Amino acid sequence: MANQKLWGGRFEAALEDWVEEFGASISFDYRLAPYDLKGSLAHVQMLGAQGILAPDEAEKIKTGLEELLAQYEAGQLEFDVNHEDIHMNLEALLTQKIGPVAGKLHTARSRNDQVATDMHLYLKEELGQILEKIKRLRQVLLAVAEENVETIMPGYTHLQHAQPISFAHHLLAYYQMFKRDFERMSFNLKHTDLSPLGAAALAGTTFPIDRELSAELMGFADLYHNSLDAVSDRDFILEFLANSSMLIMHLSRLCEELINWCSHEYGFVSLSDTFSTGSSIMPQKKNPDMAELIRGKTGRVYGHLFSLLTVMKSLPLAYNKDLQEDKEGMFDTVTTIKTSLDIMAGMLASMTVQKERMLAASQKDFSNATELADYLAKKGLPFRAAHELVGSLVLECSKQGIYLQDVSLERYQELSDLIGPDIYQALESATAVEKRNSLGGTGFEQISLELERAKRELQEDEK
Numbered sequence: 302m303a304n305q306k307l308w309g310g311r312f313e314a315a316l317e318d319w320v321e322e323f324g325a326s327i328s329f330d331y332r333l334a335p336y337d338l339k340g341s342l343a344h345v346q347m348l349g350a351q352g353i354l355a356p357d358e359a360e361k362i363k364t365g366l367e368e369l370l371a372q373y374e375a376g377q378l379e380f381d382v383n384h385e386d387i388h389m390n391l392e393a394l395l396t397q398k399i400g401p402v403a404g405k406l407h408t409a410r411s412r413n414d415q416v417a418t419d420m421h422l423y424l425k426e427e428l429g430q431i432l433e434k435i436k437r438l439r440q441v442l443l444a445v446a447e448e449n450v451e452t453i454m455p456g457y458t459h460l461q462h463a464q465p466i467s468f469a470h471h472l473l474a475y476y477q478m479f480k481r482d483f484e485r486m487s488f489n490l491k492h493t494d495l496s497p498l499g500a501a502a503l504a505g506t507t508f509p510i511d512r513e514l515s516a517e518l519m520g521f522a523d524l525y526h527n528s529l530d531a532v533s534d535r536d537f538i539l540e541f542l543a544n545s546s547m548l549i550m551h552l553s554r555l556c557e558e559l560i561n562w563c564s565h566e567y568g569f570v571s572l573s574d575t576f577s578t579g580s581s582i583m584p585q586k587k588n589p590d591m592a593e594l595i596r597g598k599t600g601r602v603y604g605h606l607f608s609l610l611t612v613m614k615s616l617p618l619a620y621n622k623d624l625q626e627d628k629e630g631m632f633d634t635v636t637t638i639k640t641s642l643d644i645m646a647g648m649l650a651s652m653t654v655q656k657e658r659m660l661a662a663s664q665k666d667f668s669n670a671t672e673l674a675d676y677l678a679k680k681g682l683p684f685r686a687a688h689e690l691v692g693s694l695v696l697e698c699s700k701q702g703i704y705l706q707d708v709s710l711e712r713y714q715e716l717s718d719l720i721g722p723d724i725y726q727a728l729e730s731a732t733a734v735e736k737r738n739s740l741g742g743t744g745f746e747q748i749s750l751e752l753e754r755a756k757r758e759l760q761e762d763e764k
Contacts (some may be wrong), residue, residue: 336422343518411502434642500531503619542606556592573651605630
Protein backbone atom coordinates (compact mmCIF):
# COMPACT_ATOMS: atom_id res chain seq x y z
CA MET A 302 0.00 0.00 0.00
CA ALA A 303 1.12 3.58 -0.69
CA ASN A 304 0.78 4.60 2.95
CA GLN A 305 3.46 2.06 3.90
CA LYS A 306 6.00 4.36 2.31
CA LEU A 307 7.63 6.89 4.57
CA TRP A 308 6.49 9.52 2.07
CA GLY A 309 3.19 7.85 1.14
CA GLY A 310 0.66 10.00 2.97
CA ARG A 311 -0.56 12.00 -0.03
CA PHE A 312 -0.65 9.05 -2.46
CA GLU A 313 -3.69 6.90 -3.26
CA ALA A 314 -1.98 4.34 -5.50
CA ALA A 315 1.20 2.37 -5.10
CA LEU A 316 4.05 2.09 -7.59
CA GLU A 317 4.11 -1.03 -9.70
CA ASP A 318 7.04 -3.28 -8.85
CA TRP A 319 8.97 -2.66 -12.08
CA VAL A 320 8.57 1.10 -11.72
CA GLU A 321 9.69 0.93 -8.11
CA GLU A 322 12.81 -1.00 -9.10
CA PHE A 323 13.61 1.63 -11.73
CA GLY A 324 13.39 4.41 -9.17
CA ALA A 325 15.19 2.59 -6.35
CA SER A 326 18.89 3.14 -5.61
CA ILE A 327 19.49 0.63 -2.82
CA SER A 328 21.21 -1.73 -5.28
CA PHE A 329 24.20 0.62 -5.27
CA ASP A 330 23.80 3.20 -2.51
CA TYR A 331 24.01 0.49 0.15
CA ARG A 332 27.71 1.44 0.16
CA LEU A 333 26.71 4.64 1.93
CA ALA A 334 25.32 2.78 4.97
CA PRO A 335 28.19 3.47 7.42
CA TYR A 336 28.31 7.13 6.36
CA ASP A 337 24.54 7.49 6.64
CA LEU A 338 24.71 6.06 10.15
CA LYS A 339 27.60 8.37 11.05
CA GLY A 340 25.64 11.36 9.81
CA SER A 341 22.56 10.23 11.73
CA LEU A 342 24.56 9.83 14.93
CA ALA A 343 25.84 13.39 14.61
CA HIS A 344 22.36 14.66 13.78
CA VAL A 345 20.65 13.02 16.76
CA GLN A 346 23.38 14.22 19.12
CA MET A 347 22.84 17.75 17.84
CA LEU A 348 19.04 17.43 18.17
CA GLY A 349 19.49 16.33 21.76
CA ALA A 350 21.97 19.10 22.56
CA GLN A 351 19.58 21.71 21.16
CA GLY A 352 16.63 20.36 23.15
CA ILE A 353 14.77 19.50 19.96
CA LEU A 354 14.60 15.91 21.19
CA ALA A 355 14.20 14.87 24.81
CA PRO A 356 17.36 13.37 26.32
CA ASP A 357 15.83 9.88 26.58
CA GLU A 358 14.63 10.02 22.97
CA ALA A 359 18.03 11.09 21.70
CA GLU A 360 19.75 8.37 23.74
CA LYS A 361 17.37 5.67 22.53
CA ILE A 362 17.89 6.66 18.89
CA LYS A 363 21.66 6.89 19.39
CA THR A 364 21.79 3.39 20.88
CA GLY A 365 19.71 1.99 18.03
CA LEU A 366 21.97 3.60 15.43
CA GLU A 367 25.08 2.24 17.10
CA GLU A 368 23.56 -1.25 17.10
CA LEU A 369 22.75 -0.92 13.39
CA LEU A 370 26.31 0.18 12.69
CA ALA A 371 27.67 -2.85 14.54
CA GLN A 372 25.32 -5.11 12.58
CA TYR A 373 26.41 -3.52 9.31
CA GLU A 374 30.08 -4.04 10.13
CA ALA A 375 29.31 -7.67 10.95
CA GLY A 376 27.52 -8.10 7.60
CA GLN A 377 24.17 -8.73 9.28
CA LEU A 378 21.99 -6.04 7.70
CA GLU A 379 19.68 -6.85 4.81
CA PHE A 380 18.18 -4.12 2.64
CA ASP A 381 14.85 -4.11 0.81
CA VAL A 382 14.18 -2.54 -2.59
CA ASN A 383 10.70 -1.60 -1.33
CA HIS A 384 12.40 1.00 0.87
CA GLU A 385 14.03 2.56 -2.21
CA ASP A 386 17.32 3.86 -0.84
CA ILE A 387 19.80 3.50 1.98
CA HIS A 388 18.20 6.26 4.07
CA MET A 389 14.72 4.76 4.14
CA ASN A 390 16.09 1.24 4.60
CA LEU A 391 18.03 2.31 7.67
CA GLU A 392 15.11 4.27 9.05
CA ALA A 393 12.87 1.22 8.60
CA LEU A 394 15.45 -0.97 10.34
CA LEU A 395 15.78 1.55 13.15
CA THR A 396 12.00 1.63 13.55
CA GLN A 397 11.92 -2.16 13.84
CA LYS A 398 14.58 -1.93 16.51
CA ILE A 399 13.38 0.94 18.73
CA GLY A 400 9.80 1.66 17.65
CA PRO A 401 8.05 4.87 16.51
CA VAL A 402 10.55 7.16 18.24
CA ALA A 403 12.85 6.39 15.29
CA GLY A 404 10.65 8.71 13.24
CA LYS A 405 11.94 11.67 15.26
CA LEU A 406 15.44 11.19 13.84
CA HIS A 407 14.33 12.84 10.61
CA THR A 408 13.39 16.05 12.39
CA ALA A 409 15.04 19.10 10.73
CA ARG A 410 16.55 17.18 7.85
CA SER A 411 15.60 15.82 4.43
CA ARG A 412 16.89 12.99 2.30
CA ASN A 413 18.29 15.79 0.12
CA ASP A 414 20.82 17.02 2.67
CA GLN A 415 21.17 13.50 4.08
CA VAL A 416 22.39 11.95 0.83
CA ALA A 417 24.68 14.88 0.12
CA THR A 418 26.19 14.45 3.58
CA ASP A 419 26.69 10.74 3.02
CA MET A 420 28.56 11.33 -0.24
CA HIS A 421 30.78 14.00 1.26
CA LEU A 422 31.70 11.63 4.08
CA TYR A 423 32.26 8.74 1.67
CA LEU A 424 34.39 10.63 -0.83
CA LYS A 425 36.39 12.39 1.87
CA GLU A 426 37.44 9.00 3.26
CA GLU A 427 38.17 7.53 -0.18
CA LEU A 428 40.22 10.56 -1.23
CA GLY A 429 42.42 10.02 1.80
CA GLN A 430 43.05 6.42 0.71
CA ILE A 431 43.65 7.41 -2.92
CA LEU A 432 46.19 10.04 -1.86
CA GLU A 433 48.09 7.39 0.08
CA LYS A 434 48.14 5.13 -2.98
CA ILE A 435 49.38 7.93 -5.25
CA LYS A 436 52.09 8.66 -2.70
CA ARG A 437 53.08 4.98 -2.70
CA LEU A 438 53.30 4.96 -6.49
CA ARG A 439 55.53 8.04 -6.44
CA GLN A 440 57.78 6.33 -3.89
CA VAL A 441 58.09 3.27 -6.13
CA LEU A 442 58.93 5.44 -9.14
CA LEU A 443 61.66 7.16 -7.13
CA ALA A 444 63.08 3.85 -5.94
CA VAL A 445 63.28 2.45 -9.48
CA ALA A 446 64.68 5.75 -10.79
CA GLU A 447 67.40 5.78 -8.13
CA GLU A 448 68.58 2.37 -9.34
CA ASN A 449 68.68 3.54 -12.96
CA VAL A 450 70.26 6.99 -13.00
CA GLU A 451 72.99 5.80 -15.37
CA THR A 452 70.82 3.38 -17.32
CA ILE A 453 70.82 4.72 -20.87
CA MET A 454 67.84 4.32 -23.20
CA PRO A 455 66.61 5.94 -26.40
CA GLY A 456 64.40 8.95 -25.90
CA TYR A 457 61.57 9.20 -28.40
CA THR A 458 59.55 11.77 -30.28
CA HIS A 459 56.91 10.60 -32.78
CA LEU A 460 57.84 7.11 -31.48
CA GLN A 461 61.15 7.51 -33.34
CA HIS A 462 64.57 7.45 -31.70
CA ALA A 463 65.34 11.07 -30.85
CA GLN A 464 68.13 11.49 -28.27
CA PRO A 465 69.59 9.16 -25.64
CA ILE A 466 68.32 9.78 -22.11
CA SER A 467 68.56 8.27 -18.66
CA PHE A 468 65.85 5.73 -17.83
CA ALA A 469 65.56 7.48 -14.47
CA HIS A 470 64.78 10.72 -16.28
CA HIS A 471 61.98 8.97 -18.17
CA LEU A 472 60.51 7.59 -14.94
CA LEU A 473 60.75 10.96 -13.20
CA ALA A 474 58.56 12.47 -15.92
CA TYR A 475 55.80 10.17 -14.66
CA TYR A 476 56.67 11.07 -11.08
CA GLN A 477 55.89 14.69 -11.98
CA MET A 478 52.54 13.69 -13.50
CA PHE A 479 51.53 11.77 -10.40
CA LYS A 480 52.73 14.61 -8.20
CA ARG A 481 50.28 16.91 -9.99
CA ASP A 482 47.57 14.25 -9.57
CA PHE A 483 48.33 14.20 -5.85
CA GLU A 484 48.01 17.97 -5.67
CA ARG A 485 44.72 17.96 -7.56
CA MET A 486 43.23 15.25 -5.33
CA SER A 487 44.46 17.13 -2.26
CA PHE A 488 42.65 20.27 -3.40
CA ASN A 489 39.58 18.15 -4.12
CA LEU A 490 39.47 17.45 -0.39
CA LYS A 491 38.84 21.13 0.32
CA HIS A 492 35.53 21.04 -1.54
CA THR A 493 34.64 17.60 -0.19
CA ASP A 494 35.31 18.46 3.45
CA LEU A 495 32.06 20.45 3.76
CA SER A 496 28.87 19.58 5.62
CA PRO A 497 25.52 19.99 3.85
CA LEU A 498 23.59 18.65 6.85
CA GLY A 499 20.94 21.06 8.10
CA ALA A 500 20.11 22.47 4.68
CA ALA A 501 17.04 20.17 4.81
CA ALA A 502 15.14 19.89 1.53
CA LEU A 503 16.38 23.21 0.11
CA ALA A 504 15.48 26.11 2.38
CA GLY A 505 16.84 25.23 5.80
CA THR A 506 14.59 24.52 8.77
CA THR A 507 12.51 26.30 11.40
CA PHE A 508 14.03 24.18 14.16
CA PRO A 509 16.87 25.76 16.21
CA ILE A 510 19.57 23.44 14.89
CA ASP A 511 23.32 23.87 15.35
CA ARG A 512 24.92 23.07 11.98
CA GLU A 513 28.38 23.88 13.28
CA LEU A 514 28.01 21.22 15.98
CA SER A 515 26.87 18.49 13.60
CA ALA A 516 29.67 19.40 11.17
CA GLU A 517 32.20 19.17 13.98
CA LEU A 518 30.83 15.82 15.16
CA MET A 519 31.23 14.41 11.65
CA GLY A 520 34.77 15.79 11.34
CA PHE A 521 34.07 18.33 8.59
CA ALA A 522 36.35 21.35 8.30
CA ASP A 523 33.54 23.68 7.18
CA LEU A 524 29.92 23.72 6.03
CA TYR A 525 27.85 24.99 3.14
CA HIS A 526 26.60 28.54 3.64
CA ASN A 527 23.71 28.36 1.19
CA SER A 528 21.05 25.69 1.65
CA LEU A 529 20.18 25.54 -2.07
CA ASP A 530 23.81 24.98 -2.97
CA ALA A 531 24.24 22.44 -0.19
CA VAL A 532 21.67 20.00 -1.58
CA SER A 533 22.33 20.53 -5.30
CA ASP A 534 26.13 20.79 -5.46
CA ARG A 535 27.98 17.91 -7.05
CA ASP A 536 31.08 19.87 -8.01
CA PHE A 537 33.14 17.89 -5.53
CA ILE A 538 32.24 14.67 -7.35
CA LEU A 539 32.85 16.24 -10.76
CA GLU A 540 36.26 17.41 -9.54
CA PHE A 541 37.00 13.89 -8.39
CA LEU A 542 35.94 12.40 -11.72
CA ALA A 543 37.94 14.99 -13.66
CA ASN A 544 41.00 14.45 -11.48
CA SER A 545 40.56 10.70 -11.82
CA SER A 546 40.35 11.03 -15.60
CA MET A 547 43.71 12.78 -15.67
CA LEU A 548 45.19 10.32 -13.20
CA ILE A 549 44.12 7.25 -15.16
CA MET A 550 45.25 8.92 -18.38
CA HIS A 551 48.73 9.16 -16.84
CA LEU A 552 48.51 5.54 -15.71
CA SER A 553 47.40 4.53 -19.20
CA ARG A 554 50.33 6.32 -20.83
CA LEU A 555 52.75 4.52 -18.55
CA CYS A 556 50.97 1.22 -19.26
CA GLU A 557 51.40 1.81 -22.99
CA GLU A 558 55.14 2.27 -22.43
CA LEU A 559 55.39 -0.88 -20.31
CA ILE A 560 53.49 -2.86 -22.94
CA ASN A 561 55.91 -1.67 -25.59
CA TRP A 562 59.01 -2.11 -23.44
CA CYS A 563 58.27 -5.74 -22.57
CA SER A 564 57.65 -6.71 -26.20
CA HIS A 565 60.18 -8.78 -28.15
CA GLU A 566 60.97 -5.78 -30.36
CA TYR A 567 61.97 -3.59 -27.41
CA GLY A 568 62.97 -6.02 -24.67
CA PHE A 569 63.67 -3.11 -22.29
CA VAL A 570 61.88 -4.61 -19.25
CA SER A 571 60.45 -7.90 -18.05
CA LEU A 572 57.27 -7.82 -15.99
CA SER A 573 56.83 -10.12 -13.02
CA ASP A 574 54.75 -13.26 -13.50
CA THR A 575 52.46 -11.85 -10.82
CA PHE A 576 51.28 -9.19 -13.24
CA SER A 577 51.29 -11.25 -16.45
CA THR A 578 49.20 -13.99 -18.00
CA GLY A 579 49.66 -16.67 -20.66
CA SER A 580 47.87 -17.88 -23.76
CA SER A 581 45.48 -20.81 -24.01
CA ILE A 582 46.99 -21.82 -27.36
CA MET A 583 50.51 -20.31 -27.57
CA PRO A 584 52.77 -21.79 -24.89
CA GLN A 585 55.48 -19.11 -25.22
CA LYS A 586 53.25 -16.15 -24.48
CA LYS A 587 53.68 -13.84 -21.49
CA ASN A 588 51.09 -11.12 -21.82
CA PRO A 589 51.06 -7.76 -19.95
CA ASP A 590 47.34 -8.12 -19.24
CA MET A 591 47.24 -5.98 -16.11
CA ALA A 592 48.80 -3.03 -17.93
CA GLU A 593 46.34 -3.56 -20.78
CA LEU A 594 43.41 -3.61 -18.36
CA ILE A 595 44.40 -0.31 -16.78
CA ARG A 596 44.72 1.14 -20.26
CA GLY A 597 41.30 -0.27 -21.12
CA LYS A 598 39.61 1.01 -17.96
CA THR A 599 40.53 4.58 -18.84
CA GLY A 600 37.43 4.84 -21.02
CA ARG A 601 35.02 3.97 -18.23
CA VAL A 602 36.44 6.71 -15.98
CA TYR A 603 36.19 9.26 -18.81
CA GLY A 604 32.61 8.05 -19.36
CA HIS A 605 31.62 8.59 -15.74
CA LEU A 606 32.88 12.18 -15.91
CA PHE A 607 30.98 12.95 -19.08
CA SER A 608 27.86 11.23 -17.74
CA LEU A 609 27.70 13.38 -14.61
CA LEU A 610 28.55 16.55 -16.53
CA THR A 611 25.57 15.77 -18.76
CA VAL A 612 23.31 15.12 -15.78
CA MET A 613 24.27 18.45 -14.22
CA LYS A 614 24.25 20.62 -17.33
CA SER A 615 20.62 21.81 -17.14
CA LEU A 616 19.42 21.01 -13.63
CA PRO A 617 17.50 23.86 -12.03
CA LEU A 618 17.94 24.42 -8.30
CA ALA A 619 17.60 22.64 -6.05
CA TYR A 620 17.29 18.82 -5.82
CA ASN A 621 16.12 16.71 -8.77
CA LYS A 622 15.83 12.93 -9.06
CA ASP A 623 18.45 13.08 -11.85
CA LEU A 624 21.00 13.45 -9.07
CA GLN A 625 20.50 9.80 -8.20
CA GLU A 626 22.78 9.21 -11.21
CA ASP A 627 25.74 10.76 -9.37
CA LYS A 628 26.64 7.68 -7.32
CA GLU A 629 27.36 4.64 -9.49
CA GLY A 630 30.01 6.41 -11.55
CA MET A 631 31.65 7.75 -8.40
CA PHE A 632 31.68 4.32 -6.74
CA ASP A 633 33.06 2.62 -9.86
CA THR A 634 35.73 5.27 -10.35
CA VAL A 635 36.90 4.95 -6.75
CA THR A 636 37.28 1.18 -7.17
CA THR A 637 38.96 1.49 -10.57
CA ILE A 638 41.44 4.14 -9.47
CA LYS A 639 42.43 2.45 -6.22
CA THR A 640 43.01 -0.93 -7.86
CA SER A 641 44.86 0.58 -10.83
CA LEU A 642 47.23 2.47 -8.53
CA ASP A 643 47.99 -0.70 -6.59
CA ILE A 644 48.57 -2.71 -9.77
CA MET A 645 50.86 -0.05 -11.25
CA ALA A 646 52.95 0.22 -8.08
CA GLY A 647 53.28 -3.57 -8.00
CA MET A 648 54.27 -3.84 -11.66
CA LEU A 649 56.97 -1.19 -11.36
CA ALA A 650 58.37 -2.48 -8.07
CA SER A 651 58.72 -6.04 -9.39
CA MET A 652 59.80 -5.49 -13.00
CA THR A 653 63.31 -6.28 -14.24
CA VAL A 654 65.12 -3.59 -16.19
CA GLN A 655 67.20 -4.91 -19.09
CA LYS A 656 69.93 -2.28 -18.92
CA GLU A 657 72.18 -3.72 -21.62
CA ARG A 658 69.31 -3.99 -24.09
CA MET A 659 68.38 -0.36 -23.46
CA LEU A 660 71.96 0.79 -23.93
CA ALA A 661 72.34 -1.19 -27.16
CA ALA A 662 69.15 0.33 -28.53
CA SER A 663 70.58 3.82 -27.93
CA GLN A 664 73.79 3.01 -29.84
CA LYS A 665 72.59 1.33 -33.00
CA ASP A 666 70.65 4.37 -34.18
CA PHE A 667 71.13 8.02 -35.09
CA SER A 668 70.00 9.48 -31.76
CA ASN A 669 73.50 10.97 -31.39
CA ALA A 670 73.05 13.17 -34.49
CA THR A 671 72.31 16.21 -32.31
CA GLU A 672 75.60 15.57 -30.49
CA LEU A 673 77.49 15.96 -33.76
CA ALA A 674 75.58 19.14 -34.62
CA ASP A 675 76.24 20.56 -31.14
CA TYR A 676 79.91 19.57 -31.41
CA LEU A 677 80.26 21.59 -34.63
CA ALA A 678 78.27 24.52 -33.24
CA LYS A 679 80.55 24.72 -30.20
CA LYS A 680 83.52 24.86 -32.59
CA GLY A 681 82.01 27.91 -34.31
CA LEU A 682 79.91 26.55 -37.16
CA PRO A 683 76.40 28.12 -37.21
CA PHE A 684 73.93 25.57 -35.91
CA ARG A 685 71.79 25.66 -39.06
CA ALA A 686 74.83 24.86 -41.18
CA ALA A 687 75.79 22.11 -38.72
CA HIS A 688 72.27 20.73 -38.87
CA GLU A 689 72.37 20.50 -42.67
CA LEU A 690 75.81 18.88 -42.69
CA VAL A 691 74.79 16.24 -40.16
CA GLY A 692 71.50 15.56 -41.95
CA SER A 693 73.38 14.89 -45.18
CA LEU A 694 75.79 12.59 -43.34
CA VAL A 695 72.91 10.65 -41.75
CA LEU A 696 71.46 10.09 -45.22
CA GLU A 697 74.86 8.90 -46.45
CA CYS A 698 75.22 6.52 -43.50
CA SER A 699 71.70 5.18 -43.97
CA LYS A 700 72.49 4.25 -47.54
CA GLN A 701 75.69 2.49 -46.44
CA GLY A 702 74.05 0.70 -43.49
CA ILE A 703 76.36 2.26 -40.90
CA TYR A 704 76.00 4.71 -38.00
CA LEU A 705 77.74 7.99 -37.12
CA GLN A 706 80.21 6.28 -34.81
CA ASP A 707 81.23 4.02 -37.73
CA VAL A 708 82.28 6.94 -39.96
CA SER A 709 86.05 7.21 -40.33
CA LEU A 710 87.92 10.22 -38.99
CA GLU A 711 89.18 10.85 -42.51
CA ARG A 712 85.61 11.18 -43.81
CA TYR A 713 84.67 13.43 -40.90
CA GLN A 714 87.58 15.75 -41.65
CA GLU A 715 86.62 15.83 -45.31
CA LEU A 716 83.25 17.19 -44.21
CA SER A 717 84.72 19.75 -41.78
CA ASP A 718 88.19 20.54 -40.51
CA LEU A 719 86.54 21.42 -37.19
CA ILE A 720 86.14 17.71 -36.40
CA GLY A 721 88.90 16.03 -34.44
CA PRO A 722 89.55 12.61 -32.86
CA ASP A 723 87.44 13.59 -29.84
CA ILE A 724 84.31 13.26 -31.96
CA TYR A 725 83.90 9.57 -31.08
CA GLN A 726 83.75 10.32 -27.36
CA ALA A 727 81.17 13.01 -28.03
CA LEU A 728 79.04 10.51 -29.94
CA GLU A 729 78.86 8.02 -27.06
CA SER A 730 75.34 7.68 -25.60
CA ALA A 731 76.55 8.03 -22.02
CA THR A 732 78.45 11.21 -22.92
CA ALA A 733 75.39 12.66 -24.60
CA VAL A 734 73.28 12.01 -21.52
CA GLU A 735 75.85 13.08 -18.94
CA LYS A 736 76.46 16.46 -20.59
CA ARG A 737 72.81 17.51 -20.64
CA ASN A 738 72.94 19.18 -17.26
CA SER A 739 70.62 22.10 -17.93
CA LEU A 740 67.94 22.48 -15.24
CA GLY A 741 65.43 19.69 -15.67
CA GLY A 742 67.61 17.89 -18.20
CA THR A 743 68.62 14.24 -18.39
CA GLY A 744 72.18 14.77 -17.09
CA PHE A 745 73.14 12.52 -14.21
CA GLU A 746 73.81 15.46 -11.85
CA GLN A 747 70.42 16.98 -12.63
CA ILE A 748 68.67 13.67 -12.03
CA SER A 749 70.38 13.29 -8.65
CA LEU A 750 69.20 16.78 -7.70
CA GLU A 751 65.66 15.96 -8.82
CA LEU A 752 65.66 12.74 -6.83
CA GLU A 753 66.59 14.64 -3.68
CA ARG A 754 63.94 17.26 -4.37
CA ALA A 755 61.31 14.56 -4.90
CA LYS A 756 62.23 12.91 -1.60
CA ARG A 757 61.74 16.23 0.18
CA GLU A 758 58.35 16.63 -1.48
CA LEU A 759 57.23 13.22 -0.30
CA GLN A 760 58.35 14.05 3.23
CA GLU A 761 56.29 17.25 3.07
CA ASP A 762 53.28 15.24 1.93
CA GLU A 763 53.53 13.16 5.08
CA LYS A 764 52.84 16.24 7.21
